[in-house]
Amino acid sequence: MSDRGMRMDRNELVLVSPSKDMEHEILQYKEEHFAFGDRQVHGSGGLAFDDSFDEWLNRIRFIREKSPENIALTSTFFSRRVSDGKLIGCVKIHHTLTEELESGGHIAYGIRPSERGKGYGTQQLELCLEYAGQLKLKRVIIACDKDNTASAKTAMSCGGKLVKEFEEDGILKQHYLIEL
Ligand SMILES: CC(C)(COP(=O)(O)OP(=O)(O)OC[C@H]1O[C@@H](n2cnc3c(N)ncnc32)[C@H](O)[C@@H]1OP(=O)(O)O)[C@@H](O)C(=O)NCCC(=O)NCCS
Numbered sequence: 001m002s003d004r005g006m007r008m009d010r011n012e013l014v015l016v017s018p019s020k021d022m023e024h025e026i027l028q029y030k031e032e033h034f035a036f037g038d039r040q041v042h043g044s045g046g047l048a049f050d051d052s053f054d055e056w057l058n059r060i061r062f063i064r065e066k067s068p069e070n071i072a073l074t075s076t077f078f079s080r081r082v083s084d085g086k087l088i089g090c091v092k093i094h095h096t097l098t099e100e101l102e103s104g105g106h107i108a109y110g111i112r113p114s115e116r117g118k119g120y121g122t123q124q125l126e127l128c129l130e131y132a133g134q135l136k137l138k139r140v141i142i143a144c145d146k147d148n149t150a151s152a153k154t155a156m157s158c159g160g161k162l163v164k165e166f167e168e169d170g171i172l173k174q175h176y177l178i179e180l
Helices: 003-010 020-036 053-065 120-134 149-157
Strands: 013-016 074-081 087-094 107-111 139-145 161-168 171-179
Touching (some): 013 087, 020 053, 020 087, 087 120, 149 161, 149 171
Antiparallel strands (some): 139 171, 161 171
8 A cells, every 4th residue: 555545544534423432532532622721622512511421412312313393403423533543523514504503504513632733624524524415415504713714724625615704793704605
């Protein structure tokens, strides 16, 4: 195998659905964010704000399968590095956009602090877009704060086109559109 082939294999990610047997590694993932100074665990559906792992997991499962009226079904995944099994990132996707969800877009994502800037954000988003295709979505919106260059570039590296800039709660935001 060429050097390039070996490098790509070592960095390959797969999406996995959170489960109870992942509790320890998910809590470590969360802790790494806090130790780094992040107050959120982006793409996790509120992991940072739940004291109880089980409550968070139950909510994630509920919104994936049932969801009350007027709330979109939402799938939440971790990305796992195939070579060593490490959790690398987290991504969630709303299957539809309700009026309430519109400004936040379909997809939210994050990469654990120690693994940022290595191409994983792009790879994880590509995997999520494949899943969006399985959901038969034709286009997805990704929202980010205008000053979040890494997030905007991640969307652009997967074909995102800037379609809107707006202010919300005093913060400048952008919408990137990806046609699938
Ligand atoms: C945004 C995030 C998911 C990107 O993941 P990542 O693995 O660091 O991104 P990648 O290494 O795949 O890089 C994607 C692009 O962003 C650029 N980039 C990465 N980190 C950057 C940084 N700190 N500043 C500027 N650009 C950056 C890369 O150069 C690349 O651009 P290119 O395709 O033009 O070369 C990650 O930085 C993160 O988790 N940030 C905190 C959470 C967050 O902001 N989530 C988004 C909320 S909308």
